[in-house]
Amino acid sequence: MSISLETIVSLAKRRGFVFQSSEIYGGLNGCWDYGPLGVELLNNIKREWWQAMTFREDIEGIDAAILMHPKVWEASGHVANFTDPMVDCKECKARFRADQLEDAMCGNPAYKGRKAIKCMEEGKFTEPRQFNLMFKTFIGPVEDEAAIVYLRPETAQGIFVNFLNVLNSSRQKIPFGIAQIGKAFRNEINTKNFLFRTREFEQMEMQYFVRPGEDMKWFEYWKEERMNWFVNLGLKKEKLRFSPHPEDKLAHYAKAAVDIEYEFPFGWGEIEGIHNRTNFDLTQHSNYSGKVLDYFDDETKEKYIPFIIETSAGASRSFMTFLIDAYFEEEVRGEKRVVLKLHQKLAPIKVGIFPLVNRDGMPEIAQNITKDLRKDFRVFYDDKGAVGRRYRRQDEVGTPYCVTVDSQTLQDQTVTIRERDSMEQIRIDMNKIREFLKDKLD
Numbered sequence: 001m002s003i004s005l006e007t008i009v010s011l012a013k014r015r016g017f018v019f020q021s022s023e024i025y026g027g028l029n030g031c032w033d034y035g036p037l038g039v040e041l042l043n044n045i046k047r048e049w050w051q052a053m054t055f056r057e058d059i060e061g062i063d064a065a066i067l068m069h070p071k072v073w074e075a076s077g078h079v080a081n082f083t084d085p086m087v088d089c090k091e092c093k094a095r096f097r098a099d100q101l102e103d104a105m106c107g108n109p110a111y112k113g114r115k116a117i118k119c120m121e122e123g124k125f126t127e128p129r130q131f132n133l134m135f136k137t138f139i140g141p142v143e144d145e146a147a148i149v150y151l152r153p154e155t156a157q158g159i160f161v162n163f164l165n166v167l168n169s170s171r172q173k174i175p176f177g178i179a180q181i182g183k184a185f186r187n188e189i190n191t192k193n194f195l196f197r198t199r200e201f202e203q204m205e206m207q208y209f210v211r212p213g214e215d216m217k218w219f220e221y222w223k224e225e226r227m228n229w230f231v232n233l234g235l236k237k238e239k240l241r242f243s244p245h246p247e248d249k250l251a252h253y254a255k256a257a258v259d260i261e262y263e264f265p266f267g268w269g270e271i272e273g274i275h276n277r278t279n280f281d282l283t284q285h286s287n288y289s290g291k292v293l294d295y296f297d298d299e300t301k302e303k304y305i306p307f308i309i310e311t312s313a314g315a316s317r318s319f320m321t322f323l324i325d326a327y328f329e330e331e332v333r334g335e336k337r338v339v340l341k342l343h344q345k346l347a348p349i350k351v352g353i354f355p356l357v358n359r360d361g362m363p364e365i366a367q368n369i370t371k372d373l374r375k376d377f378r379v380f381y382d383d384k385g386a387v388g389r390r391y392r393r394q395d396e397v398g399t400p401y402c403v404t405v406d407s408q409t410l411q412d413q414t415v416t417i418r419e420r421d422s423m424e425q426i427r428i429d430m431n432k433i434r435e436f437l438k439d440k441l442d
């Protein structure tokens with residue numbers, strides 16, 4: 001089934017997953033707000049990632065500040081090199097990334113539907129110039145050169161500069177990793193494709209510090225681990241692929257790099273990068289800060305600057321990927337059913353509770369079940385409209401189970417539990433609902 005991005009954007013807004021930032025003021029380009037269901041889905045994704053990373057012996061977590069010492073960005077190369085080539089159309093004044101003109105459309109309403117590349121061929125564009133993607137601001141009350149700081153364009157640098165702090169406080173030994181989830185900001189020239197390329201987004205990054213010489217072994221290890229994470233959370237295998245960076249296209253610090261790509265409605269796109277960053281980052285920070293960032297191996301008595309294997313995923317981009325991948329339209333008894341077949345661990349609501357009718361004591365029983373289950377699960381109580389419609393409403397947001405209290409409940413204290421994907425229903429004792437859900441959802 002092929003779906004359009006518009007379908008997903010529309011569902012996301014209608015059901016409270018994602019809203020345009022500052023919508024009542026006409027929106028702010030490249031920024032999005034997560035609504036009541038969106039924040040649950042996003043938190044569930046981040047929790048799964050955090051557990052996969054830090055519920056193991058060899059990885060510690062941190063949460064570094066978004067604002068960092070400006071020298072960090074000189075050392076990392078971002079001040080000099082974190083740029084995209086930009087061109088302006090002399091006629092309509094639209095701005096484009098010079099290296100992405102194939103996909104771009106002309107901004108002039110007079111040439112509706114025209115490709116921007118055509119305008120370039122006709123000489124309407126300025127010469128490309130480099131545009132730095134970091135957002136600048138000032139620290140303290142004086143707005144001068146000395147007070148310039150940047151909103152971090154990646155979370156990774158907060159990890160590199162804390163390497164020694166974490167090493168010394170956690171007593172880890174190499175190989176070990178540091179994981180972090182947090183906001184990153186890039187002043188992208190053109191934002192596009194909903195959450196795919198935005199100006200404010202969240203990253204889930206892990207830097208794994210290894211002995212030089214063992215780096216490629218760990219690169220292969222993390223490549224597989226990260227692909228399995230997406231597959232185990234339900235993404236369709238055939239929609240995923242590895243895309244290695246050719247040697248001549250590697251970043252200057254990288255020895256090897258591979259992207260995990262997903263086939264979006266607009267084509268294949270990167271959702272995570274796995275990079276062998278060599279000892280570039282620690283060497284640079286050591287040179288710029290004057291602090292020794294070596295590792296001393298007690299057993300072999302060797303001293304070295306560790307190599308780093310980085311896994312760098314976008315939380316926001318993963319969010320969009322899980323949403324798109326889970327979206328299905330099916331025909332059920334002559335009617336269209338929209339269902340999000342989200343992995344149960346990611347589903348924003350775990351169970352819907354319905355009284356079949358609003359009388360005969362059914363709402364009271366259903367409300368008691370709701371109150372009781374809320375101690376353990378995110379539950380949604382719904383007594384509005386036909387029960388078939390209530391199922392559909394939960395299907396559309398990916399709720400894996402729905403419990404209905406009906407007239408039989410009044411006689412034998414059993415309820416029906418309906419499973420989202422198969423739509424099969426079983427009857428169970430209402431005192432066993434929690435046990436059933438725990439068993440299924442774990």
Ligand code: GAP
Nearest residue numbers: 154156196197198201271272273312313314317
């Ligand atoms: N520390 C390495 C790094 O930041 P990257 O390939 O620039 O590498 C890693 O970014 C991930 O962050 C991407 O795979 C993507 O998921 C996410 N990402 C990057 N730029 C983004 C943007 N403008 N909007 C949304 N997500 C973005």
